[in-house]
């Protein structure tokens with residue numbers, strides 16, 4: 001893709017590749033961000049130059065970005081350029097586009113960076129999954145995020161991207177309703193704790209099965225393109241969605257990815273088949289080995305993510321492992337543990353891992369859930385079946401690194 | 406029997422503040438004291454309770470909560486009925502005489518305590534430790550408020566780490582109100598504080614209660630450099 005780039009951008013691009021190669025070789029990083037940073041310093045407009053001429057889908061939202069991005073890549077088929085390691089800010093996008101020559105691109109975008117990345121990459125489609133509280137000690141509050149998206153989408157002209165948006169998330173609807181091209185998706189969305197009061201007038205929203213509205217007139221959009229119940233329906237076409245990855249939330253992610261692909265003309269049946277085969281995304285849902293244990297790794301970073309993951313825990317599984325850290329990438333404040341419906345784990349015993357295992361144990365104690373604080377990992381009881389491990393961001397990375405395939 | 410009411414968790418529950426109601430009622434029950442725990446929603450009438458809990462919230466919801474509470478019987482229940490209140494973060498600001506959230510617009514609070522909050526120069530985000538008598542209160546703060554106490558209003562304690570009201574003092578307290586910027590499950594992280602509140606609500610000295618929260622509290626105290 002480097003033909004058509006200005007000299008400055010070409011030089012910057014080769015620097016991106018060189019730095020990434022070096023950082024991989026020296027083992028200092030996975031080589032996806034360092035090079036991008038250098039490139040942006042040399043040529044601030046590099047992201048836009050690298051994106052020019054490509055067909056790009058952006059995916060953003062609090063939960064499910066990485067999985068949905070991965071599903072869109074798989075569903076598209078063939079060679080697709082993507083930031084697969086979740087380096088979801090501009091340096092990561094630059095690195096991905098510099099490394100990948102395919103003219104098709106799917107990029108996962110951090111919520112706060114979406115307006116800038118949209119502006120730079122001129123995407124064909126932007127998928128907006130959901131907005132909920134996440135790392136509030138770092139990011140701005142969730143309503144401000146919706147406001148920023150709305151401002152960015154408002155500026156969007158008629159030749160701008162198609163916005164594939166979750167109609168069941170009032171904050172997403174608030175952001176997307178001002179866009180010229182919106183495709184509304186009616187997909188299962190269980191976490192609504194952050195959208196109890198109306199984003200427009202702050203009065204109480206009324207939620208009923210399959211609908212929501214406010215007295216001020218703000219309501220779930222009526223013109224729906226995609227619905228997901230037993231079957232998935234996109235533009236009136238029905239397909240069965242039978243995924244390898246667990247959980248209702250993953251079906252919603254797949255539905256959004258497929259809607260985005262349908263909008264750029266990808267054949268639906270083929271895309272469904274390819275998406276159904278996705279079994280693990282950057283280690284998520286993968287079954288791993290650690291000491292004498294077999295562990296299935298589930299990532300959950302915030303209350304909405306945890307609520308979704310807890311719903312996948314089978315009732316007959318006695319021990320469940322949970323690992324909690326509060327490092328910078330997790331957000332330093334684990335208060336959100338009290339927003340997670342851990343009461344659902346009553347009847348199980350929870351083994352508490354991670355830097356903040358005592359915060360977790362205290363939360364479980366007050367939830368009346370049986371727990372064991374794991375201070376000595378040598379004495380963890382071995383289960384005859386794979387155990388589920390729910391971990392937040394850095395705890396998940398730790399476990400992925402310390403376990404083997 | 407004590408009745409605990411968490412007020413408008415949808416508006417004032419941004420940082421897991423709902424946990425405080427759970428902690429107080431659970432620590433009562435473990436001592437054989439019956440406790441009811443109620444979450445008061447937006448359309449609900451304010452129930453009669455012995456302890457009301459207010460959490461943190463974003464600007465818009467905070468103003469709505471202040472409107473709802475000014476129109477409610479909370480002030481008279483606290484002033485005349487002897488009900489107790491634990492208020493954190495936005496809740497702390499709402500009980501005062503005025504607060505500014507967006508821009509410089511001043512908003513009317515409940516006026517239960519002579520305290521005014523204006524927008525500070527910058528947000529305070531990080532660990533908060535406050536010396537309260539012989540005890541240390543540990544938690545996390547995330548707010549943009551600068552709170553000034555009128556003369557005669559007692560702070561909850563002196564800031565050891567973090568900012569609290571103004572870098573020196575945190576929160577305030579009256580005979581039946583405790584307020585702090587340590588948001589979220591401050592009662593979970595500080596079992597002594599939960600029992601101080603519970604003891605005042607039941608009006609008697611409490612037996613000690615050993616829970617895993619004691620270990621958590623010791624760990625946080627050592628991290629915060631007691």
Ligand SMILES: [Zn+2]
Pocket residue numbers: 198199200201202203214215216217218
């Ligand atoms: Zn409204």
